[in-house]
Amino acid sequence: MSTHHLPEHPDFLWRNPEPKSSYDAVIVGGGGHGLATAYFLAKNHGMTNIAVLEKGWLAGGNMARNTTIIRSNYLWDESAAIYEHALKLWEILPEELEYDFLFSQRGVMNLAHTLGDVRESIRRVGANKLNGVDAEWLEPDQVKELCPILNTSDNIRYPVMGATYQPRAGIAKHDHVAWAFARKCDEMGVDIIQNCEVTGFLKDGDRVVGVKTNQGTIHTEKVGLCAAGHSSVLAEMAGFRLPIQSHPLQALVSELHEPVHPTVVMSNHVHVYVSQAHKGELVMGAGVDSYNGYGQRGSFHVIEHQMAAAVELFPIFARAHVLRTWGGIVDTTLDASPIVGTTPVENMFVNCGWGTGGFKGTPAAGLTFAHTIATGAPHKLNKPFALERFETGALIDEHGAAAVAH
Amino acid sequence: MLLISCPNCGPRDETEFHYGGQAHVPYPENPNDLNDREWAEYLFYRENTKGTFAERWVHSTGCRQWFNMLRDTVTYDIQAIYPMGAPRPDAAGKVTAETGTASTAADSTTTGTAAPSIAATSTATSTSATSTTAPEGATK
Numbered sequence: 001m002s003t004h005h006l007p008e009h010p011d012f013l014w015r016n017p018e019p020k021s022s023y024d025a026v027i028v029g030g031g032g033h034g035l036a037t038a039y040f041l042a043k044n045h046g047m048t049n050i051a052v053l054e055k056g057w058l059a060g061g062n063m064a065r066n067t068t069i070i071r072s073n074y075l076w077d078e079s080a081a082i083y084e085h086a087l088k089l090w091e092i093l094p095e096e097l098e099y100d101f102l103f104s105q106r107g108v109m110n111l112a113h114t115l116g117d118v119r120e121s122i123r124r125v126g127a128n129k130l131n132g133v134d135a136e137w138l139e140p141d142q143v144k145e146l147c148p149i150l151n152t153s154d155n156i157r158y159p160v161m162g163a164t165y166q167p168r169a170g171i172a173k174h175d176h177v178a179w180a181f182a183r184k185c186d187e188m189g190v191d192i193i194q195n196c197e198v199t200g201f202l203k204d205g206d207r208v209v210g211v212k213t214n215q216g217t218i219h220t221e222k223v224g225l226c227a228a229g230h231s232s233v234l235a236e237m238a239g240f241r242l243p244i245q246s247h248p249l250q251a252l253v254s255e256l257h258e259p260v261h262p263t264v265v266m267s268n269h270v271h272v273y274v275s276q277a278h279k280g281e282l283v284m285g286a287g288v289d290s291y292n293g294y295g296q297r298g299s300f301h302v303i304e305h306q307m308a309a310a311v312e313l314f315p316i317f318a319r320a321h322v323l324r325t326w327g328g329i330v331d332t333t334l335d336a337s338p339i340v341g342t343t344p345v346e347n348m349f350v351n352c353g354w355g356t357g358g359f360k361g362t363p364a365a366g367l368t369f370a371h372t373i374a375t376g377a378p379h380k381l382n383k384p385f386a387l388e389r390f391e392t393g394a395l396i397d398e399h400g401a402a403a404v405a406h
Numbered sequence: 407m408l409l410i411s412c413p414n415c416g417p418r419d420e421t422e423f424h425y426g427g428q429a430h431v432p433y434p435e436n437p438n439d440l441n442d443r444e445w446a447e448y449l450f451y452r453e454n455t456k457g458t459f460a461e462r463w464v465h466s467t468g469c470r471q472w473f474n475m476l477r478d479t480v481t482y483d484i485q486a487i488y489p490m491g492a493p494r495p496d497a498a499g500k501v502t503a504e505t506g507t508a509s510t511a512a513d514s515t516t517t518g519t520a521a522p523s524i525a526a527t528s529t530a531t532s533t534s535a536t537s538t539t540a541p542e543g544a545t546k
Contacts, residue, residue: 230456232454232456233454233456241447241451242451242454243446243450243451243452244454245427245452245454246454246456246479290424290425291408291425291461291477291479291482292427292454292455292459292461292479293479293480293482294456294479294480295479295480295481295482299407299408299420300407301407301419301420301421333450334449334450390446390449390450390451391442391443391445391446392442393442
């Protein structure tokens with residue numbers, strides 16, 4: 001047996017402090033959105049006496065499970081504004097956070113397989129251009145030129161009739177994004193507290209004044225909920241409802257392959273989205289399982305369906321092996337748009353409903369939610385995404401508009 | 407994949423069914439009296455229970471009949487299957503399901519004859535034939 005000791009652990013990116021008895025603000029949920037919110041609270045609003053509570057390990061939920069696609073080619077003005085702001089932040093964050101999280105602007109292609117798809121896609125390209133979002137319509141031969149491994153022949157069930165293309169879109173290493181935010185938060189004095197599950201809230205009338213956790217009670221002036229699939233559970237503890245349904249969403253990776261896939265391809269019609277990670281795995285996602293679920297796993301037929309689509313579109317994938325599959329819990333809304341704003345509980349704020357596409361929105365969610373928490377009023381970018389829209393009818397219906405798949 | 411015991415057709419793969427969301431959400435009795443908040447509740451707000459959840463399913467590629475199900479949204483275990491219009495089985499339904507001895511009779515149902523019945527718990531890995539067949543009194 002070796003008598004040598006292991007070398008000292010390298011510097012940790014963040015401390016693991018005990019929770020203090022009180023903070024100026026508490027963020028519930030230590031995923032991408034929670035960490036980004038804490039970052040912008042500290043950086044833009046000088047609120048550093050704050051804590052991020054994470055019931056498991058940092059960024060171990062949807063932040064570790066998404067397919068890392070970043071794009072902003074949404075149809076409606078409100079969505080284009082917030083997602084395009086997010087994309088602009090993605091472009092400067094590696095430098096600002098001093099962390100190269102491998103943001104790769106390799107473009108995203110959204111395939112059209114029907115005449116309806118074609119019309120919707122060309123309409124969306126027009127809307128994107130008016131909103132300052134880079135977007136192009138590609139004919140099938142241009143699709144083939146950009147992504148040679150795609151089967152653009154006529155003899156498949158749903159031939160590729162063209163695609164929209166956003167060159168500035170791409171992918172990033174999701175874990176590294178979380179670590180980059182966490183390190184900067186920690187440097188500015190934010191307490192990141194892992195294994196700290198919220199079990200209830202302290203209220204004074206309609207006002208929240210504290211958080212009960214498995215590590216004791218924490219008093220706070222403000223609470224921001226960033227719990228994605230578990231938002232409804234927290235809202236119920238706090239005494240209000242959210243128009244959210246939680247569903248399992250699955251993804252998978254193949255074994256490693258040499259670089260074959262130069263961009264990101266999404267097909268909403270046959271329902272698969274594919275990119276190739278820097279290391280070489282093919283990363284694929286599909287649609288949600290139909291039923292409500294908190295189990296972080298879904299049914300295998302969804303994977304099977306997604307593989308069938310992938311193999312038809314990319315014949316060279318036919319001999320690739322699935323390395324692993326997994327599921328996360330996504331918080332879907334009826335209009336497929338997020339909810340970022342105030343709640344019926346005073347001093348409690350909610351950021352949820354990002355559904356199947358929250359990763360790309362991480363920086364803008366953090367920026368606008370921090371603004372909302374710090375000032376008590378929404379930023380202009382998240383104002384349309386208020387909870388009240390379900391009463392006023394001012395929905396932002398991105399279902400089928402910006403695509404069901406994200 | 408879930409193995410779902412259709413009250414009419416017996417155990418079938420989940421792919422034969424479509425999901426209908428939360429059960430027991432009646433259309434407003436007096437729609438004209440609803441304010442915006444109440445309409446929002448009816449249209450957009452549904453329970454999002456972590457745990458036992460009452461939900462609707464339809465056997466789309468089989469008998470095409472709707473039915474209700476109690477299912478755990480964490481384990482995905484199916485705890486009870488009962489007819490549309492019947493009241494939700496109480497907690498005893500779960501106990502009965504686990505022991506597999508008897509079904510829980512409802513006090514009354516809007517369909518008159520149907521009593522909630524209990525389906526065996528099934529998951530993707532289950533290959534046993536322990537699921538119940540169509541219960542007596544199931545709606546046809």
